[in-house]
Amino acid sequence: MTQxxxxxxxxxxxxxxxxxxxxxxxxxxxxxxxxxAVIAEGxxxxxxxxxxxxxxxxxxxxxxxxxxxxxxCGAKGSGHPGGxxxxxxxxxxxxxxxxxxxxxxxxxxxxxxxxxxFLDSSLEEMGIHTFDDMMARFxxxxxxxxxxxxxxxxxxxPAGPLGQGxxxxxxxxxxxxxxxxxxxxxxxxxxxxxxxSSMMHFHTAYPEITNFLPVLIxxxxxxxxxxxxxxxxxxxxxAYWQGHGFAEVxxxxxxxxxxxxxxxxxxxxxxxxxxxxxxxxxxxxKGAERAAHSARSGRLTALIIKQLKGAGVHTVGAKSHNxxxxxxxxxxxxxxxxxxxxxxxxxxxxxxxxxxxxxGGPSVKTVVxxxxxxxxxxxxxxxxxxxxxxxxxxxxxMGALVAQVGQADPRYLVTNADGNEASAMKNINDALKIxxxxxxxxYNQTPTGQVYEPLxxxxxxxxxxxxxxxxxxxxxxxxESFAINGWPIVQTVTQAMAELRRKTPSVVCMFTAGALEQGxxxxxxxxxxxxxxxxxxxxNGNLYPLFPCDANAIQAAYEYAVGxxxxxxxxxxxxxxxPVYLSxxxxxxxxxxxxxxxxxxxGGERGTIVFAVTGDMVCLPVFEAREQLEAHGYRVRIVAxxxxxxxxxxxxxxxxxxxxxxxxxxxxDRFNALFDGDMLIGVSGGPSAPLEPVMLxxxxxxxxxxxxxxxxxxxxxxxLMAFNGITAxxxxxxxxx
Numbered sequence: 001m002t003q004x005x006x007x008x009x010x011x012x013x014x015x016x017x018x019x020x021x022x023x024x025x026x027x028x029x030x031x032x033x034x035x036x037a038v039i040a041e042g043x044x045x046x047x048x049x050x051x052x053x054x055x056x057x058x059x060x061x062x063x064x065x066x067x068x069x070x071x072x073c074g075a076k077g078s079g080h081p082g083g084x085x086x087x088x089x090x091x092x093x094x095x096x097x098x099x100x101x102x103x104x105x106x107x108x109x110x111x112x113x114x115x116x117x118f119l120d121s122s123l124e125e126m127g128i129h130t131f132d133d134m135m136a137r138f139x140x141x142x143x144x145x146x147x148x149x150x151x152x153x154x155x156x157x158p159a160g161p162l163g164q165g166x167x168x169x170x171x172x173x174x175x176x177x178x179x180x181x182x183x184x185x186x187x188x189x190x191x192x193x194x195x196x197s198s199m200m201h202f203h204t205a206y207p208e209i210t211n212f213l214p215v216l217i218x219x220x221x222x223x224x225x226x227x228x229x230x231x232x233x234x235x236x237x238x239a240y241w242q243g244h245g246f247a248e249v250x251x252x253x254x255x256x257x258x259x260x261x262x263x264x265x266x267x268x269x270x271x272x273x274x275x276x277x278x279x280x281x282x283x284x285x286k287g288a289e290r291a292a293h294s295a296r297s298g299r300l301t302a303l304i305i306k307q308l309k310g311a312g313v314h315t316v317g318a319k320s321h322n323x324x325x326x327x328x329x330x331x332x333x334x335x336x337x338x339x340x341x342x343x344x345x346x347x348x349x350x351x352x353x354x355x356x357x358x359x360g361g362p363s364v365k366t367v368v369x370x371x372x373x374x375x376x377x378x379x380x381x382x383x384x385x386x387x388x389x390x391x392x393x394x395x396x397x398m399g400a401l402v403a404q405v406g407q408a409d410p411r412y413l414v415t416n417a418d419g420n421e422a423s424a425m426k427n428i429n430d431a432l433k434i435x436x437x438x439x440x441x442x443y444n445q446t447p448t449g450q451v452y453e454p455l456x457x458x459x460x461x462x463x464x465x466x467x468x469x470x471x472x473x474x475x476x477x478x479x480e481s482f483a484i485n486g487w488p489i490v491q492t493v494t495q496a497m498a499e500l501r502r503k504t505p506s507v508v509c510m511f512t513a514g515a516l517e518q519g520x521x522x523x524x525x526x527x528x529x530x531x532x533x534x535x536x537x538x539x540n541g542n543l544y545p546l547f548p549c550d551a552n553a554i555q556a557a558y559e560y561a562v563g564x565x566x567x568x569x570x571x572x573x574x575x576x577x578x579p580v581y582l583s584x585x586x587x588x589x590x591x592x593x594x595x596x597x598x599x600x601x602x603g604g605e606r607g608t609i610v611f612a613v614t615g616d617m618v619c620l621p622v623f624e625a626r627e628q629l630e631a632h633g634y635r636v637r638i639v640a641x642x643x644x645x646x647x648x649x650x651x652x653x654x655x656x657x658x659x660x661x662x663x664x665x666x667x668x669d670r671f672n673a674l675f676d677g678d679m680l681i682g683v684s685g686g687p688s689a690p691l692e693p694v695m696l697x698x699x700x701x702x703x704x705x706x707x708x709x710x711x712x713x714x715x716x717x718x719x720l721m722a723f724n725g726i727t728a729x730x731x732x733x734x735x736x737x
Contacts, residue, residue, distance in 0.1 A: 014349050016121070019131030021071060021329065022342035027060075028274055030344060034060060037353035038096075044360045045098030049285045054096065057354055059281040060343060061092035061119075063270075064351040066312040067341040068115035068131070074329040074338070075135035079146065082310040082320025084112030086219040087184055089269065089281060090305045091116060093288040094182050094215075100359030101172060101367050103157050103183040105165025105195065107147035108223070108321070113155060114144045120355040122154030122364035150469065151499035154363030154370070157469060158496040162189035164489050166214060167462030170202050171470045173212035174463075175411065176368050180292050182213040182303075187229050188222030194458050196244040201454040202463070203245050203300050205435045213295045214302045216241075219309035220266040221318040230266075234306070241302045248294040248301040252287040254280055255306070262308075270312035270340070313337050372502055373471025376409045378562070383555045385584040392551035392580055394573040394616055395424040395512060398558045402475060403431030405562060406450045409473055415452045415460035416477040417486075423477065423512040424575035461486030461509075465493040468507040473562065480511035480572060480686070481518070481527040491537065494568030498542045498658035506567040510558075513574045516617050516685050516721060519714035526711025526720070528686030531614075534570055535689025538645045541655035542662075543568040545690055546591065547614040549598065549640035550580045556587035557642065566660040572686070574617045576717075581619070581640065594646030594666045595639050595674055599626065604635030607678035609735055611638045612694045618685035621721060624728035629735060639674050647671065647693035671697055681706060681734060685726070704734050 013020075027034070033056035038046050046054035065088040066081075073079035083106060084091075091112065094102055100120075104113060117123050118134050128134050128144075137143030144152065148159035157168035169183035185195060199214065218237065220230040229237065234251055241249045254269040255262075257280040262268065269280045284305065291303040310320025314327070314337030327334055343351075360366045381401050386392040399420070406412045406428075414420070420428045426444075433449030444451075454460060457478055464476035466489075478486065493507050511530070518525035534545035544567055548554035554573045561569035581598040582590060590596030595612075598619070609629055611622050619638070626636045641647065647666050655663050680700035682691035684707040695703060706726055714720040721727060 013345060014352060016130055016352065017348050019135060020348070022338050023345040024342035026344045026346070030346070033057070034347060034350050037350050037357070039354045039357045041357065043357060045358060046096050049282070049289050055278055055282045055285060057350060058092050058096045058285050059277060060347050061096065061351050061354060062088040062281065063312065063341055063343050064119060064348065065092060065112060065115050067338065067343060068118060068134070069111045070313045070334070070337055070341065071329065072115065072135055072138050073111050073323045074327060074334045076139050077323055077325045077328045078139055079111045080108035080322045081111055081313045082322070083186055083188070083217065083219065084109040085313045085320065086307045086309050086311045087217040087305065088112060088312065089284045089307070090215055090288060090303070091184070093285045095355055095358045096285070097289055097292060098359050099180045099182055099292055100363050101156060101179055101181050103165050103168045103172070103181060104148065104159050105162060105183060106186040106189065107160035109184060110146065110148045110159070111138070113148055114138070114152065116355065117152065117154040117363060119351055120154065120358065120362045121352065122362045125153035125364045149499055150369065150496045151501060154367060156367055156369045158492050161488050161492060163195050163458070164462060164492060166195055166199055167466040167489060168469065169212040169214070170199065171463060171466030172368060173209050174206065174467065175373065175470055175472055177209065177211060179368065180211050180213055180296055182215050184215045184217055187216060187218045187220070187227040190227070190229060194456050196241070198454070198456060198459040198462060200244045201456070201459055204437060205452060208298065210298055210300050211296050213291055216302065216304040218304055218306045221309040221321070223321050224318050226318070237304060245300055246302045247299045248291070249304065250287045250291045250301070251304040251306060252283050253306040254308070257283065266306065266308040268308045268311040268316055312341050369470055370502070372504070375473065375505070378405060378408050381559055383559065383584055386551045386580045388580050388583060390580050391577045393424050393575060393577050394548060394551045394554040395575040396427060397551035398510060398554045398571070398573065399425035399427040401555055401558050402428050405473065406432040411472050413450055413452055413464065413467055413474045414477060415464045415474070417453065417455050417457045417460045418479055418482060419453065420451065420477060423479070425477065457482055457486030458489070462489045465490050465507045468505050469493045469496060471504050473505050475508045475510065477510050478512070479514045479525065480530055481514055481525045483509070483511045484527070484530045484533070487530060487533065490568060494537070494543055495540065497566040497568070498540060500566060500659045503565050503660060506561060506564040506569045508561045508569045510571040510573065513572050513615060513617065513685060515708060515711065516717045517574060517576055519717055519720040522713040523711030528708055531572065531684070531686035532689040535687065535692060538648065539653055541653045541658040542566060544570065544643060544645045546571045547642055547644070547690065548573050548587070549613070549616050549619060549642060550578060550582060552580055552582050552584050553587040553590060553640070553642055556584065556591045560591045566658070572615070576617065578616050579619070590640065590642045593670065594643045595641045597637060597674060598640050599623070599636070599638040601630055601635040601637070604630065604633055606633040608635040608637060610675055610677035610680045610700065611636070611683055612641050612675060612680060612691055613638060613683045614641045614644065614690050615685040617717060618683055618726060621726055621728045621731060622683055625731035628728060628732045632736070634735065637677060641691060641694060644690045644693050647697065649697065652693065652696070672699065676700065678702065679704070679735060681731065683726070683731070684708065706731060706734065
């Protein structure tokens with residue numbers, strides 16, 4: 001074992017090795033099996049899993065990944081090496097086989113994935129050339145975040161919240177049928193939420209798309225304790241996956257290769273004799289090859305690697321999960337861990353050559369998300385200009401446009417857990433059809449439809465958001481009451497889009513504003529609190545909640561959303577016939593500017609009352625109150641706040657730091673022309689949070705809000721509004737107090 005601390009000691013090594021602290025003794029038969037990289041220049045993968053050199057160099061790569069992971073974490077006394085350590089063998093095997101479009105569901109595997117990008121040279125794109133650079137930039141701003149970000153060169157998707165990675169893998173498989181998308185899944189997070197069920201529904205809807213490969217890292221532990229599946233037998237685990245539709249389940253158990261007598265069902269392969277380490281590596285390599293071939297041949301396939309958590313790092317089990325501030329590079333247990341995993345000095349160049357050639361080149365140059373996906377051009381949308389003063393259903397008006405986009409873009413996908421017909425958007429189903437194995441024209445079902453309808457909001461949101469992140473158009477439709485169940489992945493993707501180095505279509509959502517419309521269904525269908533979540537996220541700089549006031553405004557909002565990039569666009573609107581206040585031209589201006597006046601009195605001696613309104617149905621009591629206030633001698637101005645994000649001041653938003661930045665915000669003159677008055681009342685059918693920018697900037701000496709309080713079973717929307725104090729009489733009373 002040698003330690004390198006000086007430039008002289010490093011001089012014979014490639015420059016990227018600067019900072020590596022320990023080098024191991026030469027391995028047995030190194031000159032025979034590692035005298036040159038097994039992936040030759042110009043090749044994309046090993047030639048054969050029967051090649052002893054390929055097995056040998058796969059093991060070399062796995063140990064290099066472990067070493068880089070542990071020293072990187074130790075450099076900051078922070079990060080999560082343990083879970084990734086038990087996946088290093090299969091990660092190396094997949095890369096050596098040329099499958100580099102690798103995703104993970106486990107954000108705690110971030111240091112290992114960064115290590116892979118360092119070793120294949122992708123991180124040079126962000127100025128990380130040496131191991132010293134790698135350690136300096138780990139867990140630092142503008143560096144390598146603690147959990148995966150799709151902004152890191154060569155990495156396909158973010159990972160942090162559990163239960164999301166499979167959606168990205170399925171989105172990649174949907175868009176790129178000729179490539180394999182492995183996704184590593186930790187047994188500590190299985191089922192949080194719906195990992196296998198989401199894949200099962202996708203397979204039912206798209207039986208021909210099997211080129212995604214879940215790779216279960218079954219290591220027996222979660223973050224702080226044993227995993228909930230740690231007592232499963234191998235047969236039980238295989239049956240579990242088979243029960244979710246997997247035709248091929250390949251399990252490689254390190255226990256089968258143990259020659260050191262380790263106790264328990266989970267063992268550490270790095271403690272085996274060198275010959276048995278190679279035997280286990282060969283099994284992993286062959287298992288990965290078989291799984292990849294099966295997945296790309298039309299069989300839904302899962303690969304399971306069973307190995308003790310922490311294999312090959314500073315400790316094992318849940319105790320290996322993360323490092324604390326005391327776990328630094330000068331501590332004996334970290335030093336010993338690094339020395340055990342240190343590879344021969346001459347091995348680093350071999351690892352770099354192999355991994356930088358795997359898949360056709362460094363991941364930053366070759367994985368699918370490093371290029372902008374070519375999309376079909378959309379025709380000019382045929383928008384219906386509903387006459388002002390008439391009535392129309394906002395949801396239906398938007399549905400017609402969604403149908404046009406889907407007909408122009410065959411890959412466009414509409415997801416909805418609760419049904420388009422229930423939200424007055426049957427026109428989408430009529431045009432695009434529900435994706436279903438049972439052909440039934442009565443229900444618009446066909447195996448080739450573009451409407452994806454699992455009952456899980458997580459599955460709906462996940463696939464739609466994944467497609468958008470990977471460069472395609474999509475839309476997630478839901479009730480605002482239920483959307484919170486799928487929102488976490490849209491939040492993740494919206495943040496990821498803010499960080500991306502490429503242009504990608506915005507993730508677009510439409511949530512039916514059912515809180516006021518679903519009185520008879522009671523509070524379970526009256527949960528508009530997600531609007532408060534959206535209000536808080538506006539400050540991210542790339543999240544846009546849109547509150548169209550009528551059927552023309554929702555068409556303008558959808559047109560605006562589908563033409564945008566690297567943003568989260570969420571439209572909230574009703575499914576009832578409601579008055580039309582704006583022409584299409586006025587609506588388009590309102591969406592882009594942020595707000596528009598719907599009505600203003602000709603005069604009034606007692607002062608001006610301004611209503612700032614988010615929503616459509618909630619305009620009804622406001623207009624009713626207007627008549628009474630005018631009778632009291634007030635001048636009334638009703639302003640629809642359609643795009644509240646546009647009403648913030650530049651300093652309120654993180655807009656400068658996001659991809660595709662939008663700093664075009666409403667100036668003071670226009671804002672004051674809309675909202676100046678003697679009293680300003682914010683009115684919302686949901687929470688008041690989206691009205692924050694108005695309340696921050698208004699110069700009105702008196703201000704108030706009338707908004708949602710809670711749900712109740714009622715016979716009509718009017719009765720429900722009364723329960724929440726959203727009535728003309730309450731509005732007038734607020735003014736007259």
